Amino acid sequence: MIPALAQNPAARIPRMPDGKPNFNGIWQTMNTANWDLQTHGPAMAPVVAMGAQAATPPGLGVIEGSEIPYLPAAAKIKEENYSKRLALDPETKCYLPGVPRATYMPYPFQILQSAQAFMIAYEYAGAARNINMGKPKEPPTDSWMGWSNGHWEGDTLVVDVIGLNDQTWFDRAGDFHSDSLHVVERYTPINADTIQYEATIEDPKTFSRPWKIGMPLYRHLEKNLQLMEFKCVELTEELLYGHLRKEPRK
Amino acid sequence: MSYRSIAIASVLALAAAGAIAQTPAKAWAPARTSDGQPDLQGTWTNATLTPFQRPPEFAGKEFFTEQEEAAFEKTRLQQNDVESGDDSKRGPADLARRAYNGAWFDRGSHGVNTRRTSLVVDPPDGRVPAMTPEGKKKFDEAHMNFAAHPADGPENRPLSERCILFPNAGPPMLPEPYNNNYQIVQSPGFVTIMAEMVHDVRVVPLDGRPHLPSSIRQWKGDSRGRWEGKTLVIDTINFAYNDKSRFGVVYDGITDQNLHVTERFTRTGPNTIIYRATVDDPTIYSKPWTIETSLSKRQEPIYEYACHEGNYGMFGILSGERAQEKTAASKPR
Numbered sequence: 001m002i003p004a005l006a007q008n009p010a011a012r013i014p015r016m017p018d019g020k021p022n023f024n025g026i027w028q029t030m031n032t033a034n035w036d037l038q039t040h041g042p043a044m045a046p047v048v049a050m051g052a053q054a055a056t057p058p059g060l061g062v063i064e065g066s067e068i069p070y071l072p073a074a075a076k077i078k079e080e081n082y083s084k085r086l087a088l089d090p091e092t093k094c095y096l097p098g099v100p101r102a103t104y105m106p107y108p109f110q111i112l113q114s115a116q117a118f119m120i121a122y123e124y125a126g127a128a129r130n131i132n133m134g135k136p137k138e139p140p141t142d143s144w145m146g147w148s149n150g151h152w153e154g155d156t157l158v159v160d161v162i163g164l165n166d167q168t169w170f171d172r173a174g175d176f177h178s179d180s181l182h183v184v185e186r187y188t189p190i191n192a193d194t195i196q197y198e199a200t201i202e203d204p205k206t207f208s209r210p211w212k213i214g215m216p217l218y219r220h221l222e223k224n225l226q227l228m229e230f231k232c233v234e235l236t237e238e239l240l241y242g243h244l245r246k247e248p249r250k
Numbered sequence: 251m252s253y254r255s256i257a258i259a260s261v262l263a264l265a266a267a268g269a270i271a272q273t274p275a276k277a278w279a280p281a282r283t284s285d286g287q288p289d290l291q292g293t294w295t296n297a298t299l300t301p302f303q304r305p306p307e308f309a310g311k312e313f314f315t316e317q318e319e320a321a322f323e324k325t326r327l328q329q330n331d332v333e334s335g336d337d338s339k340r341g342p343a344d345l346a347r348r349a350y351n352g353a354w355f356d357r358g359s360h361g362v363n364t365r366r367t368s369l370v371v372d373p374p375d376g377r378v379p380a381m382t383p384e385g386k387k388k389f390d391e392a393h394m395n396f397a398a399h400p401a402d403g404p405e406n407r408p409l410s411e412r413c414i415l416f417p418n419a420g421p422p423m424l425p426e427p428y429n430n431n432y433q434i435v436q437s438p439g440f441v442t443i444m445a446e447m448v449h450d451v452r453v454v455p456l457d458g459r460p461h462l463p464s465s466i467r468q469w470k471g472d473s474r475g476r477w478e479g480k481t482l483v484i485d486t487i488n489f490a491y492n493d494k495s496r497f498g499v500v501y502d503g504i505t506d507q508n509l510h511v512t513e514r515f516t517r518t519g520p521n522t523i524i525y526r527a528t529v530d531d532p533t534i535y536s537k538p539w540t541i542e543t544s545l546s547k548r549q550e551p552i553y554e555y556a557c558h559e560g561n562y563g564m565f566g567i568l569s570g571e572r573a574q575e576k577t578a579a580s581k582p583r
Binding site for chain 1: 283284291292399401402403404405412413414415433435436437438439440442444449450451453455459460462466468469470551552553554556558559564565568569571572575
């Protein structure tokens with residue numbers, strides 16, 4: 001006989017004392033969205049010497065309806081971005097990833113949730129977000145990770161992200177946006193170890209209509225796992241400042 | 251909330267305390283989280299006018315009286331004010347300080363609320379203890395290296411200029427000239443401290459798990475926490491080493507790979523956490539030493555400080571140095 005709990009995954013969702021879903025844990029996606037949100041085949045590494053190590057892995061897209069509805073002028077910029085992606089992708093320089101890209105960077109992130117607070121710490125670049133669960137507030141100005149106002153709709157955490165600057169990309173394929181970007185994220189628990197993540201992307205300067213991506217977030221189950229310090233800043237100093245050294249690095 | 255309104259609020263709070271002083275005092279007890287920990291959550295600042303080490307003029311004086319503190323704060327605020335007053339009495343160095351004027355700084359308008367005369371509380375003289383011979387050697391080498399190679403490459407610059415680590419994040423968490431803001435979150439099994447500088451998040455496990463292997467070195471080290479009564483105690487080891495100070499503008503002393511920092515957070519009131527950190531680095535310092543600051547509650551959320559993304563300073567420093575070298579080389583001998 002199958003235990004009743006196994007038949008009803010919702011009953012196994014961990015909950016906070018106030019009954020809201022408990023998202024505490026270390027999570028990560030398992031897809032190739034950071035390489036390209038759209039369905040893509042494998043591609044050669046942008047640096048020949050990197051061979052298969054930095055080749056683009058093939059993957060099915062994460063976009064509902066498969067296409068990003070670029071306005072014509074924006075579609076041209078995306079193509080240019082793609083052709084210069086190694087130089088132009090902010091990830092190359094260890095810049096903060098923005099939202100939603102932070103979610104599907106190929107690194108873990110930790111949700112720190114209490115009765116008063118909801119914080120997300122990402123391993124990549126030590127990026128972090130504070131989800132304001134109180135009265136929605138306006139951001140003082142634009143920022144890389146934006147300004148997140150959250151609320152619950154049943155078991156779904158809905159995060160309205162505004163105040164994003166125009167400096168981040170969605171992936172390594174040159175998919176981009178303007179500073180009119182507005183992202184609405186939805187985190188819905190589907191069992192104890194999986195969250196369904198959705199992000200609706202709206203930017204009338206870049207896209208002809210809002211579009212949506214979706215993917216599961218998987219809980220890391222490794223014992224004693226912790227986010228490691230991945231301050232990639234120091235790993236990009238040679239790239240950014242190497243030409244200004246007194247003597248070239250040997 | 252502005253500092254002025256904070257000051258007014260504290261005056262009102264003191265008046266209220268005076269009014270109820272007739273009734274037997276009931277010890278303030280912090281609220282508890284759902285899993286029973288004293289609640290440290292919220293946004294906090296450790297901005298302070300209190301000097302890091304005790305200035306010679308206060309030798310032998312561990313605490314200010316109320317009047318002495320007021321006079322000291324007034325003097326400090328005047329010293330920090332680079333804008334008002336008579337410019338004819340200011341030298342070029344004073345005027346240059348206006349590159350960062352009062353709008354930048356976040357030193358608060360008060361000393362620590364224990365009325366101590368220095369952040370260093372142990373040794374009792376309020377001064378960092380002597381370095382060991384090995385520590386002194388490393389310290390002198392670091393200074394000579396910096397003097398000889400101020401900007402050969404980014405590695406010659408302090409960690410903060412490289413946007414790698416600010417002393418605000420620590421540990422130990424020390425006030426710097428600006429953005430001395432923190433947020434603490436207590437989720438089941440963890441205490442997380444986010445420093446606004448530079449979005450540095452320290453997620454501290456409380457479950458007694460072992461430290462990372464000693465081969466893994468991190469700029470913020472590797473932290474493990476536990477509760478001792480009402481006090482959160484965090485031990486941090488496995489620090490990355492370079493020959494620059496972890497203590498920022500307040501103190502240019504170095505530490506090495508043997509650094510062990512023990513921090514103690516005790517909430518003593520609705521708006522106060524007393525923070526103590528002991529710096530134990532036996533290769534550099536002849537004995538451990540301890541600093542104490544007070545964290546004051548703030549109402550505003552902290553904001554993103556994206557340092558690396560806007561680090562034009564590093565381009566300026568390195569290209570300026572190269573330009574100077576070029577000028578020097580082209581001068582007739």
